[in-house]
Structures are given as structure tokens and as C-alpha cells.
Amino acid sequence: MQLKTFDPKLIAAFRAGWDEVAREQSDRSPEFKKAWESLKAFRASYAIWRDRAFLR
Numbered sequence: 001m002q003l004k005t006f007d008p009k010l011i012a013a014f015r016a017g018w019d020e021v022a023r024e025q026s027d028r029s030p031e032f033k034k035a036w037e038s039l040k041a042f043r044a045s046y047a048i049w050r051d052r053a054f055l056r
Contacts, residue, residue, distance in 0.1 A: 006014075026033035 022032075022036055026036055
């Protein structure tokens with residue numbers, strides 16, 4: 001098995017593309033907006049655990 005990682009520039013491009021799609025979908029759908037806002041809040045609160053989960 002080989003583990004591979006994406007180039008950080010590619011990840012940034014994917015994230016920018018997704019952010020645009022999520023913004024557009026949020027404008028169209030109140031349900032999507034509610035779910036997306038909830039997921040973003042979870043990710044923000046989870047970040048502290050993610051950062052401490054693995055030894056570096």
C-alpha cells in the first residue's frame with residue numbers, strides 16, 4: 001500500500017471550489033444552509049481534538 005498526499009495548492013483549489021458551490025447552494029436552499037452551517041460549527045469545535053489526536 002502506498003499513501004499519497006495531494007499538493008497543498010490542489011487542496012486549496014478544491015476548497016475554494018467547494019466554498020463557492022456551498023455558498024450558491026445555501027442561497028438556493030434553506031435546508032442546505034442550515035445543514036452546512038451546522039457542519040461548519042461542528043468542524044470548528046472539533047478542530048481542537050483533531051489537532052491533538054495524533055502525536056507529531
